[in-house]
Amino acid sequence: xxxxxxxxxxIGSFIHSxxxxxxxxxxxxxxxxxxxxxxxxxxxxxSNDEKNKNVIVxxxxxxxxxxxxxxxxxxxxLPNLGVGYDKELLEWLEHYxxxxxxxxxxxxxxxxxxxxxxKQTIKSGTTTACYFAALYPKASVILGQTVISxxxxxxxxxxxxxxxxxxxxxxxxxxxxxxxxxxxxxxIKLNSPLIKPVITPRxxxxxxxxxxxxxxxxxxxxxxxxxxxxxxNLDEIEAVKNMFPEYPSYTAVYDxxxxxxxxxxxxxxxxxxxxxxxxxxxxxTAIVHCPSSNTCLKSGLCDVQRLKSKSIKIGLGTDVSGxxxxxxxxxxxxALQVSIHLSLIKENYKALNYKDVFHMATLGGAAALAMxxxxxxxxxxxxxxxxxxxxxxxDGLLNNLQSSTLEERLQKFIYSGDDRNIVEVxxxxxxxx
Ligand code: GUN
Ligand code: FE
Numbered sequence: 304x305x306x307x308x309x310x311x312x313x314i315g316s317f318i319h320s321x322x323x324x325x326x327x328x329x330x331x332x333x334x335x336x337x338x339x340x341x342x343x344x345x346x347x348x349x350s351n352d353e354k355n356k357n358v359i360v361x362x363x364x365x366x367x368x369x370x371x372x373x374x375x376x377x378x379x380x381l382p383n384l385g386v387g388y389d390k391e392l393l394e395w396l397e398h399y400x401x402x403x404x405x406x407x408x409x410x411x412x413x414x415x416x417x418x419x420x421x422k423q424t425i426k427s428g429t430t431t432a433c434y435f436a437a438l439y440p441k442a443s444v445i446l447g448q449t450v451i452s453x454x455x456x457x458x459x460x461x462x463x464x465x466x467x468x469x470x471x472x473x474x475x476x477x478x479x480x481x482x483x484x485x486x487x488x489x490x491i492k493l494n495s496p497l498i499k500p501v502i503t504p505r506x507x508x509x510x511x512x513x514x515x516x517x518x519x520x521x522x523x524x525x526x527x528x529x530x531x532x533x534x535x536n537l538d539e540i541e542a543v544k545n546m547f548p549e550y551p552s553y554t555a556v557y558d559x560x561x562x563x564x565x566x567x568x569x570x571x572x573x574x575x576x577x578x579x580x581x582x583x584x585x586x587x588t589a590i591v592h593c594p595s596s597n598t599c600l601k602s603g604l605c606d607v608q609r610l611k612s613k614s615i616k617i618g619l620g621t622d623v624s625g626x627x628x629x630x631x632x633x634x635x636x637x638a639l640q641v642s643i644h645l646s647l648i649k650e651n652y653k654a655l656n657y658k659d660v661f662h663m664a665t666l667g668g669a670a671a672l673a674m675x676x677x678x679x680x681x682x683x684x685x686x687x688x689x690x691x692x693x694x695x696x697x698d699g700l701l702n703n704l705q706s707s708t709l710e711e712r713l714q715k716f717i718y719s720g721d722d723r724n725i726v727e728v729x730x731x732x733x734x735x736x
Contacts, residue, residue, distance in 0.1 A: 309357065309732075310335070310336065310337050310357050311335075311336040311357055311359060311687075311732060312333060312334070312335050312336070312352075312355055312357055312358045312359065313333065313334045313336070313358075313359050313361065313367060313689075314331070314332075314333045314348055314352060314353055314358055314359070314360045314361065315331065315332070315360060315361025315362075315365060315366065315367065316328075316329060316330055316331065316332070316361065316363075316365070316366035316367070316709050317329050317332055317334065317366055317367035317368070317681060318366055318367070318368050318709065318710075318713050319368065319369050319665065319666070319680040319681050320369075320658070320661060320662040320665055320666045320667075320679075320680055321666070321680065322666065322670075322675075324658065324659060324662040324667070325658070326658045326661065326662075326710070326713075327680075328709050328710050328713075329346060330709055331346075331347055331348070332344060332345065332346050332347070332348070333345040333348035333352055334367070334681060334687070336687040336732045337732075338732070339686055339687060339731035339732035339733065340684060340685065340686055340687060340731075340732070341681060341682065341683050341684065341685050341686075341687050342683065343683060344681060344682075344683060361691065362693075364693055364694050364695035364712075365691055365692065365693045365726070366691075366692050366709060366712065366713070367681070367689050367690065367691055367692070368661075368665070368689065368690050368692055368713070369430075369665040369666065369678070369679055369680050369681065369688060369689060369690070370428060370429070370430025370431065370665070370678070370688035370689055370690055370728065370729070370730065371427070371428045371429045371430060371431075371631035371632075371664050371665065371668075371690070372429070372430070372431045372432075372433075372618060372619070372631075372664065372665060372668030372669050372671075372672065372674075372678070372679065373424065373429045373431070373432045373433065373619070373620060373621050373631050373634075373668070374433045374568055374570075374589075374591040374618030374619060374620045374668045374671050374672060375433055375435075375530070375568065375570040375591040375593055375618070375620025375621070375622050376420075376424070376429075376432050376433070376434055376435070376620060376621050376622065376623050376629070377434070377435040377622070377623055377624065377625075378416070378417055378420045378421075378434045378435065378436055378437075378446050378623075379403065379404050379407055379413075379416065379435070379436065379437050379442075380400060380403065380404070380623050380624035380625075381416055381419060381420045381423075381623055381624065381629070382403060382416060382624075383399055383400065383403050383624040384623060384624045384627060384628070384629070385624075385627050386399060386624070387399035387400075387624075388599045388600065388601075388627070390600075391536060391538070391600055391601055391602070392535055392536035392538070392539055392600050392602060392625075393536065393538055393539060393542070395600055395625070400624075401468075401470065401472050402470075404437065404438060404462075404472065405470070405472050407437035407438070407439050407442040408439055408442070410441055410442060410445060413437065413439075413441075413442035413445045413446070414445055414449070417445055417446045417449040418449055420446075420449075420623075420629070421446075421449050421450055421453045421455055422453065423629050424455065424629050425453060425454075425455055425728055425735050425736050426722050426725070426728075426736055427629055427630035427631065427632065427722050427725065428630075428631060428632065428690045428722075428725045428728060429455070429629075429631055430455065430456055430678070430688040430689075430690075430728060430729075430730045430735075431455070431456040431457065431668070431669070431672070431674070431678055431688065432450075432455060432456075432457045432458075433457070433458040433460075433501065433528075433530060433568060433591075433618075433620075433672060434446060434450075434457055434458065434459050434460060435460050435462055435503055435505075435530070436459050436460055436461055436462065436503075437461065437462060438461070438462045438463075438464060438472065438473075438474065439461075439482075440461055440482045440483075440485050440486040440489065443459060443460070443461035443462075443486055443490075444486065444489045444490060444493075446459050447459045447489075447490050447493055447495075447498050448493060450497065450498055451493060451495045451497055451498060453735060454497070454730050454731075454733050454735040455497065455730060455735065456497045456498070456678070456686075456688065456730055456731070457497065457498050457499075458498070458499050458500070458501040458528055458530070458672065459490060459498055459499070459500055459501065460500070460501040460502065460503030460530055461482065461483060461486040461500070461503060462503050462505050463479050463482075463483055463502070463503060463504045463505065463509075463510060463514060463518055464479075464504070464505045464509035464510055465479045465509075465510055465511060465514045466508065466509050466510065466511060473509070476511070476513055476514050476517075479514055480514075480517055483502070483518070483521065484521075486500065487500045487521075487525065487527070496731075497730070497731070499527070499528065500527060500528075501527060501528040501529065501530050502518050502521060502522040502527050502528065502529045502530070502562075503529075503530050503531065504518050504529075504531050504560075504562065505531065505532070506531055506532040506533070506535075506539070507531075507543045507546065507547065507553060507556045507557070508539065508542055508543060508546065512547070512556075512559070512560060515556075515557070515560035515562060516560045516561060518560070518562065519560045519561030519562045520561060522561075522562065522564065522566075523561060523564070526566075527566070528566045528567070528568070528672065528673070529562050529563075529564060529566065529567040529568075530567070530568045530569075530570070531557065531562065531567075531569060531570070532569065532570045532571055533553055533554060533557065533569040533570070533571060533572050533575070533590075534553050534554070534571060534572050534573055534574045534575050534579070535570070535571035535572075535573060535597075535602050535603075536573075536600070536602045536603070537574065537603075540553055540574060543556060547559075551578070552576060552578060552579050552582075553579070554569075554575065554579035554582050554583060555579070555582065557569070558582055558586065563582070563583065563586040563588045564586060564587070564588065565586065565587030565588065565673055566672075566673045567586070567588040567589070568588075568589045568590075568591050568618060568671055568672060569583075569588060569589070569590055569591065570590075570591045570593055570620055570622060571590075571591070571593055571596075571597065571602065571605065572590035572591075572592075572605065572610065572615075573597060573602060573603040573604070573605045574603065575590075575610075580609075580610065580613050580615060581613075583615055584613060584614055584615060587616075588616075589615065589616035589617065589618055589670070589671035589672070590610055590615055590616070590617050590618075590671075591617070591618045591619065591620040591622075591671060592605055592607050592617055592618070592619055592620065592638060592663065593605075593619075593620040593621070593622035593625065593626060593634075594619075594626075594634060594637035594638045594640075594641040595621065595622065595625075595626035595627055595628060595633060595634055595637040596620075596621075596622035596625030596626035597625075597641070598637060598641065599625060599626060599627050600625050602625075604641055604644065604645050605641070606645060606649075606652070607638070607642060607655060607663075608642070608652060608653060608655065616667070616670050616671045617663055617667055617671060618663065618667060618668035618670075618671030618672065619631060619634050619635065619638060619660070619663045619664045619667070619668055620634065621633070621634050630721075630722065631664050632716075632717070632720065632721065632722075634664070635657075635660045635661070635663075635664050635717055636717070636718065638655060638660045638663065639654075639655060639656075639657065639660055642654040642655040657713075657714055657717045657718070660717075661713070661717065665679050665680060666679035666680045667679075686730075686731050686732075687729055687731065687732045688729060688730050688731065689728075689729045690725050690727070690728055690729075691725070691726050691727035691728075691729075692712075692713075692716050692720070692724055692725060692726070693724055693726045694712050694715055694716060694720065694724060696723050696724060696726070
């Protein structure tokens with residue numbers, strides 16, 4: 304399916320964030336979309352404008368918000384959603400995750416699961432996803448094809464791991480380099496503006512320094528994004544220390560490999576030291592907050608305010624299936640709840656509010672992925688990636704609110720809405736739900 308070349312004009316309410324994280328609430332505005340991009344925005348258009356060709360007028364229970372950005376999701380782990388939270392990270396990986404991920408050698412299985420993942424995430428309002436795909440290049444390319452065919456925007460990462468395992472779930476260093484190059488080549492051949500490859504060393508415990516350095520070099524040469532995990536679990540951190548004793552910290556291991564750039568996203572970052580945060584800042588590297596996963600796997604409570612106060616870019620991730628839901632709306636709520644719990648046990652800690660987390664799920668996530676010049680809010684020149692929210696759906700619980708303010712309707716959606724309230728989803732101006 305081609306990108307939309309037609310013109311669309313939306314008239315109605317819209318809400319988005321600015322770079323400072325402030326909420327911008329427009330009761331009545333008009334957004335022109337041409338060739339998938341926002342070409343003009345008018346505040347308080349006249350009722351005459353509603354008579355124009357190609358106008359979509361939202362009703363008074365509806366409003367537009369930017370599409371959600373999921374900065375960290377494992378497409379291959381969907382079949383394990385909701386399973387295995389009796390274990391913590393390292394045992395969970397061995398017992399539940401790696402056995403499932405080995406199945407993606409079967410391309411039919413990959414196709415089936417990825418169809419569901421992409422369909423479900425679009426339904427939940429994810430217009431951009433940063434995916435961990437499979438260890439296998441063929442399955443990883445299938446994820447790219449699926450994303451393109453369903454019209455989502457995504458970064459797609461073939462997982463790299465070369466530490467020997469008795470179950471053979473790894474690549475030799477040589478295979479790993481051949482496979483990542485083949486994957487990048489095949490993904491680029493798909494020739495879609497919607498997807499890009501992302502270099503994906505699984506985490507420091509899965510890759511040796513030789514491989515990580517080769518991947519860092521590749522990312523630099525080809526100007527690619529990088530994604531991995533950092534400082535998620537105390538046993539993991541201890542194991543990294545033992546495996547790389549010559550490096551002062553977990554973050555320093557990645558830096559030593561040249562993997563930290565302003566196009567790198569690191570999931571979790573719960574136990575980072577001040578020195579690690581300073582290093583991330585210097586490199587312009589972002590942290591992806593994964594509150595549902597941090598809770599389900601009992602990894603810890605991430606102090607996002609501390610990271611924010613030190614100017615670290617922060618995106619939000621579902622981290623399926625460490626996290627129990629594909630929905631960024633659920634991640635938003637988890638982030639709010641974790642932050643409130645932290646405020647109850649920490650002195651002088653101010654909990655995040657719904658505006659902070661709405662920003663994190665949209666423009667903040669876009670900035671974390673270094674895509675904020677392209678997506679994340681409604682600005683002329685950006686892609687029209689947007690959700691039409693309706694709080695008055697017939698089978699939902701949020702109706703009878705016509706008299707509430709627009710900001711209250713956003714609150715209702717954030718705290719108590721679900722997929723059914725996301726009535727339309729647009730990526731690059733094209734309706735995908
Ligand atoms: N660390 C290494 N691999 C994984 C994974 O698949 N999920 C999570 N949450 N952490 C990881
Ligand atoms: Fe993860």
